[in-house]
Amino acid sequence: MGAGRLLVLCLALCAAAAAAQRGIRRPRTVSVGALFTYESTIGRAARLAIELAVDDVNADRTVLAGTTLNLISQDTNCSGFLGTIEALQLMEKNVVAVIGPQSSGIGHVISHVVNELHVPLLSFAATDPTLSASEYPYFLRSTISDYFQMHAVASIIDYFQWKEVTAIFVDDDYGRGGVSVLGDALGAKRARISHKAAIPPNSDTDLINDVLFRANMMESRVFVVHVNPDAGMRIFAIANKLQMMGTGYVWIVTDWLAAVLDSSGPGDPKAMSYIQGLIVLRQHTPDSDAKRKFVAKWNNAANNRSIASGMNSYGFYAYDSVWVVARAINEYLNSGQQITFSADPRLHNSNGSSLRLSKLKIFDGGDQLLQQLLLTNMTGLTGLVQFNADRNLVRPAYDILNVGGTGSRLIGHWSNYSGLSVSSPEILYRKPPNTSTSAQQLHSVVWPGDTTTKPRGWVFPNNGQPLRVGVPNKPSFRELVSVGKGPDNVTGYSVDIFNAAIKLLPYPVPCQFITIGDGSKNPNYDDIISRIATNALDAAVGDFAIVRNRTKIAEFTQPYIEAGLVIVAPVRKANSNAWAFFKPFTLEMWCVTGTLFIFVGVVVWILEHRSNEEFRGSPRRQILTIFWFSFSTMFFAHSKFTKCIT
Known part of the structure; x- marks a missing residue:
């Protein structure tokens, strides 16, 4: 390991010597800007992480050898207006790159500025997916876009087979952009956002209460919360008062809550009681020795500076962002480029205005530095840092947490490589990708209300009307439908089948039975x-x-009673004897049958006795022949004895 570092140091010194031979002098300092809100959940972790990263870069002689990285930070104060002013003031100080901003809203505004000034903007926390490279070519995201986070949320919803969700989001660029992608991701999985509950920025408790109350009146009990970390916890305190944190509810929260939980350390028992059973996403950062050492270093520095909050995943991305910029600047300088700025003739000081627009200068090497940033290929605290054609990190992945007790437990991971899995993404990257339904796995979840039974995710709306079900009140066939006292005292085989079918539905449906008829006679069906x-x-x-005229005006279920032709007869014991064959017919029937046989015999005798010797003889013989012929026809044909007939 020491020989490798020595080799890298020698190469850096050779590159510096070669540059000196060409007459190109490396600058003593290079200024880099940083934009974020100092007093915020993300800002407190990122500020110290960025400062430690700058110290590490300047202490590493293999990067920016002979050049010091100078950090200039500006506080955006959680304000879009003040953040824009701070960003413009930062641009006056001839920075070659800006790390930040933390806010997606400020990112939209500042991206227009850096496009004109050719200053790369590397954000570690602006996750709005609408911040695209096609619109903002100098914007580069060094964290995971919400495009992937919303697809992870959609995968969780699809895994548990829910079809409708309510999206609770902050009504700004960050919230609207994420929810828009969530709607598309759910649509691809045949689900949808049934209700959008937008919370305006800086809302008071009463306004949040009204938004949640309206959301609770809807059918869906699956809530996706995508808000800012500094005000998000109020949502759950208010939801708890509205009894929305109990059994039957599902809460899926984006990575802002993980940042809050990681930064706050051991949680307040009262606050933790509000969020039991929640599913939370967090950017996945692989475990490594470098990461553990940095966390220990960060904690020591935080204790020395009396910083009460803890480290979160955004701090890791902020640390890696500094190294990405430092390595890109190093490659930029090694290629023989110089850091120069030129005035923009379109920017000049207006008469009577205190704005000094002429101080905003164009970075001449901005495009070359941007290309070096896009070629980044390093392993940092967050894993592989490399950008694809869309300028997103190549391996977006999330940890999926289940909040319980005083902390949370890991129930799985999501990556765009293999979807949901209980194995870490680093293991899956070594195997062929598999996003099939059978391969999607998560550990068991403890849901709100301390239950392991998966919630249905849907209930009948509180403002809905019950199903009006008509029941005939009749005196006949009471085994099928019987109406007792009271409006809902309805029983019978048909009613039991209806109630059993209602229970099979994945959501409760209240019904109101309406009796039709007075019970003394059958009503008209x-x-x-x-x-x-x-x-x-x-x-x-x-x-x-089910008859033809009725099917024209109403839909029928499949028949559940067979009503074919049947014979109903009393059951009695039958005595068997030799004369049992007489029982199928009555005496009158047997007399009629015998008469017909004799009549047939007489007719045959009339036709045959003149020409057929068998039908001649004494009168006694002819009479016996008639009777014998009549009754023997029941057992065989007499074609050989008859001549005229055949």
């Missing part, structure tokens, strides 16, 4: 079904026959 067609009833339950 056609009239009951016509009430469904006129919207007087929503459904009808009973022994309704």
